[in-house]
Amino acid sequence: MTESTVVPAEPAGPAAPAAVIVLAAGAGTRMKSKTPKILHPIGGRSMIGHALTAAAGLNPGELVAVVRHQRDLVADHILSLSEALGTTPVIADQDEMPGTGRAVQCGLEALTAAATPAPDAGPAAPVDGFGTVVVTYGDVPLLTTELLAELVATHEADGNAVTVLTALLADPTGYGRILREADGTVAGIVEHKDATAEQRAVNEVNSGIYAFDGDMLATALAEVTTDNAQGEMYLTDVLQIARAAGGRVAAVTTTDQWQVEGANDRVQLQALGAEMNRRTLQRHMRAGTSIQDPATTWIDSTVTLEPDTTILPNTHLQGATHLSEDSVVGPDTTLVDTTVGIGATVTRTQATGAVIGDRAAVGPFTYLRPGTVLGEQGKIGAFYETKNAIIGRGSKLSHLGYAGDAEIGEYTNIGCGNITANYDGVNKHRTVIGNHVRTSSNTVFIAPVTVGDGAYTGAGAVVRKDVPAGALALTVAPQRNSEGWVEDRRPGSPAADAAAQARVGHATSNPPQPDAGA
Numbered sequence: 001m002t003e004s005t006v007v008p009a010e011p012a013g014p015a016a017p018a019a020v021i022v023l024a025a026g027a028g029t030r031m032k033s034k035t036p037k038i039l040h041p042i043g044g045r046s047m048i049g050h051a052l053t054a055a056a057g058l059n060p061g062e063l064v065a066v067v068r069h070q071r072d073l074v075a076d077h078i079l080s081l082s083e084a085l086g087t088t089p090v091i092a093d094q095d096e097m098p099g100t101g102r103a104v105q106c107g108l109e110a111l112t113a114a115a116t117p118a119p120d121a122g123p124a125a126p127v128d129g130f131g132t133v134v135v136t137y138g139d140v141p142l143l144t145t146e147l148l149a150e151l152v153a154t155h156e157a158d159g160n161a162v163t164v165l166t167a168l169l170a171d172p173t174g175y176g177r178i179l180r181e182a183d184g185t186v187a188g189i190v191e192h193k194d195a196t197a198e199q200r201a202v203n204e205v206n207s208g209i210y211a212f213d214g215d216m217l218a219t220a221l222a223e224v225t226t227d228n229a230q231g232e233m234y235l236t237d238v239l240q241i242a243r244a245a246g247g248r249v250a251a252v253t254t255t256d257q258w259q260v261e262g263a264n265d266r267v268q269l270q271a272l273g274a275e276m277n278r279r280t281l282q283r284h285m286r287a288g289t290s291i292q293d294p295a296t297t298w299i300d301s302t303v304t305l306e307p308d309t310t311i312l313p314n315t316h317l318q319g320a321t322h323l324s325e326d327s328v329v330g331p332d333t334t335l336v337d338t339t340v341g342i343g344a345t346v347t348r349t350q351a352t353g354a355v356i357g358d359r360a361a362v363g364p365f366t367y368l369r370p371g372t373v374l375g376e377q378g379k380i381g382a383f384y385e386t387k388n389a390i391i392g393r394g395s396k397l398s399h400l401g402y403a404g405d406a407e408i409g410e411y412t413n414i415g416c417g418n419i420t421a422n423y424d425g426v427n428k429h430r431t432v433i434g435n436h437v438r439t440s441s442n443t444v445f446i447a448p449v450t451v452g453d454g455a456y457t458g459a460g461a462v463v464r465k466d467v468p469a470g471a472l473a474l475t476v477a478p479q480r481n482s483e484g485w486v487e488d489r490r491p492g493s494p495a496a497d498a499a500a501q502a503r504v505g506h507a508t509s510n511p512p513q514p515d516a517g518a
């Protein structure tokens with residue numbers, strides 16, 4: 001080491017623009033849906049949720065969403081995402097004037113209003129300079145923070161007035177086309193409906209995603225008219241206006257077309273959803289998850305997986321689901337908001353809001369409902385349903401039953417076919433079962449009821465009263481056999497014949513045939 005050792009500079013983080021304005025005022029009629037287009041789910045979030053998540057990743061000074069169609073529904077949804085986004089978006093209302101230019105103008109107005117202190121809050125600070133303003137759409141769900149950061153970095157490094165994100169498409173029909181000078185300089189954008197045949201032959205399209213110098217943007221928008229084929233205020237007109245004012249206008253061209261593709265109908269939404277899933281699965285596989293059959297595995301973008309997890313075919317992981325190291329999930333399993341512990345196995349299971357402990361086993365054919373907490377090395381087996389059930393370490397509910405509103409201690413074995421009768425027709429009640437309890441087949445616990453540590457129950461017990469620690473609870477009447485009843489009361493039946501033969505000891509040499517008429 002010498003004194004001249006240079007400490008490497010921190011790698012540049014994503015550029016932080018002054019604002020990102022996400023346009024979300026459109027009606028989205030091609031979805032043919034009562035639900036606003038941008039509220040449709042894809043990969044575990046709404047479309048607008050993805051757009052805002054990508055935008056928030058830039059850490060903008062303000063995150064603005066421009067709304068109009070089904071305004072309240074959309075605004076409420078956007079505000080409900082604040083916590084997950086780490087910022088409260090500014091809601092900007094677009095008025096009746098249509099067009100992307102008007103939408104951005106409304107967004108800027110809301111920004112100015114948000115930045116201006118109330119009259120009684122002391123001397124009003126002038127809003128001097130917006131800095132970089134990014135514009136994106138609410139219906140472009142695969143756009144990443146990384147691509148936006150690249151756009152902003154180029155925009156700022158080159159001192160541009162406008163930097164537009166473009167893509168080369170085999171079929172550019174419907175998109176605005178990028179017009180360039182002979183030297184390649186971006187001259188402007190012409191909308192498909194306004195374009196000449198020659199302009200329509202251009203296959204470089206406007207993604208609708210831009211970085212702007214905010215002050216230039218505000219000034220230029222004041223000059224934008226509705227003098228075009230659609231009678232709208234086009235945001236795209238800002239490029240020519242900026243250029244005429246001496247600003248630099250440039251493009252960043254992406255080769256990843258999926259990132260700029262919008263969903264206008266349900267066919268496009270499905271295609272984007274499949275591609276999003278493919279990307280999510282690849283990200284997890286590269287980070288250490290084995291996925292046997294990507295074609296039948298669907299993982300929401302909100303799911304978290306630790307390395308050395310294994311996912312078997314036809315598995316759906318949704319919401320806030322988390323898989324810990326060495327866990328194996330699937331096949332044929334759907335987990336929603338469920339946590340799976342280290343080394344646990346979950347087979348052919350449907351679970352929502354459950355916590356499965358380390359090295360625990362669930363399935364096959366098991367239904368875990370919200371509030372199920374299974375302890376370390378616990379087991380919930382075939383054809384079991386649980387709800388609000390806290391099950392201690394090493395306890396087993398192996399076969400055929402229901403445990404609801406229950407608390408079960410450690411190392412307890414619940415026999416086959418046990419039921420917690422938690423509902424009296426009016427109210428729900430709790431069943432509390434202690435540690436090291438052994439319950440026999442078909443025990444029914446009539447809640448509220450408590451079973452002490454180390455207690456046993458007999459087969460078919462209907463437990464209405466508390467069972468003290470260490471007691472055996474029997475509720476079924478002693479068995480009484482009425483000898484000879486069948487030969488007496490069912491003479492000549494196959495059962496009576498079998499009984500008669502058994503009595504004389506020939507049952508195995510000449511078994512009776514089933515009654516043909518039965």
Ligand code: UD1
Pocket residue numbers: 023024025026027066094097098099100101102103137138139174175176177189191205206207208233234235236262
């Ligand atoms: C726009 C661009 C076009 C580009 C295309 C990319 C303009 C004039 N044209 O065309 O160059 O190739 O996007 O998809 O900008 N929106 C509002 N308020 C409005 C109108 C639209 O918020 O008044 C929102 C929509 O909800 C949508 C986005 O802006 O998210 C784009 O609107 P859309 O009508 O689809 O624009 P295009 O005509 O396709």
Ligand code: CA
Pocket residue numbers: 262264
């Ligand atoms: Ca569009």
